[in-house]
Amino acid sequence: MKKLDVIRTYYEDNMSKNLPEYGILGWESEEAQRLRFDMLLSAADLEGKSLLDVGCGTGNLLEYILSKKINVRYTGVDILEKMVEMAKRKNLPGDFLHADIFKQKLFDKESFDVVYTSGIFNLNLGNNREFLRNAVGLFLDLSRHTVVFNLLHKDSPDREDKYFYFYPDEVKELLSDYADRIDTVEFIEAYLKNDFTVVIKKI
Numbered sequence: 221m222k223k224l225d226v227i228r229t230y231y232e233d234n235m236s237k238n239l240p241e242y243g244i245l246g247w248e249s250e251e252a253q254r255l256r257f258d259m260l261l262s263a264a265d266l267e268g269k270s271l272l273d274v275g276c277g278t279g280n281l282l283e284y285i286l287s288k289k290i291n292v293r294y295t296g297v298d299i300l301e302k303m304v305e306m307a308k309r310k311n312l313p314g315d316f317l318h319a320d321i322f323k324q325k326l327f328d329k330e331s332f333d334v335v336y337t338s339g340i341f342n343l344n345l346g347n348n349r350e351f352l353r354n355a356v357g358l359f360l361d362l363s364r365h366t367v368v369f370n371l372l373h374k375d376s377p378d379r380e381d382k383y384f385y386f387y388p389d390e391v392k393e394l395l396s397d398y399a400d401r402i403d404t405v406e407f408i409e410a411y412l413k414n415d416f417t418v419v420i421k422k423i
Contacts, residue, residue, distance in 0.1 A: 223345045224299065224320075230343055230382075231300055241306075245277045246339060252412055256338050256370050257284045259408055259417040264366045266292045269333040272362060273297070274321055274355075275340035279307035282314045295332070297321050322355065327362055335363040338370050341384065348384040353394050360401050360422060367420040376414035388416055395420070 234244045247253040260266075260281075267290055273281050276296025285292055294314030298304050304318040319326055337359075341352055352371075359367040374385040388407045395405055395418075406419040 223347075226343060226345060228300060232302065235302065241278050241280060245280070246342065252415075253280065253338075254284065255411050256415065256417070257281055259370065259411060260336050260338075260368050261285075261288065261290075263368050263406070263408070263417070263419040264334045264336075266290050266334065269293065270331070271295070272327070272332040272335045274335065274337040274359070275299070276307060276316060277303050277339075279310055279312050279314070279316065281336070281338070282312050283310070286312070297326065322358065329361050330364045331362055333364050334366045334368065335359040336368045341369070341386075342372050344382055344384040348386075349390075349394065352386075352391070353397060356395065356398060356420070360398060360420070363422060365422055367422070368417065370415055370417045373409070373414055373416050378414065388418075391418060 230246070231244065234246065237243070240250070242250045242253045245253070266285065270293040273294065273296040276298045279296060282294050282296065285294070296307060296314060296316045297319055298316070299320050301318045304316050307316045317326065341348055341355075345351060356367065371386045371391065372383055374387045376385060379385060388409070392405065392407070395402060401423055403421045403423045408417040408419065
């Protein structure tokens, strides 16, 4: 099965189950989704900044940012048209685009202050390490200052074959490919039993 088909099948199957939005996106609870968003808000000052949300889903991140009274110039991109349609129906003050950011050149270099993604590396696509390495390169291109993403932890107590898990140390080694572009890397753990967040500050 092609990687896009794996992604589409997973999420559209969730859509068919009449799940709440956090369930459609594959999160175990609304609280778990919120904690992941909190990691972004703790890692980057978004007030007045431009933010690219890769794999924006139904716009939950922007809703959460707005609930915190943070003024942000938001752009969300998702590979699944149905997700973007759901986000657009909310009439949120941001731009939502249906596109494959890894195949289409949508933006110029350093178009955003912060680039964020939550969950796009979680499904086991058969090439997750390569996917992550290439994605970080793109995110560093598009960001002026900060890149933030989360990953499932290999020490998760409830691992499933359909998902892919990383150790922080192997991510650190992978990021060494971009050592000449990175100032600092921070790994945030312990906010969830199965997750960690990576915060990259550019030189």
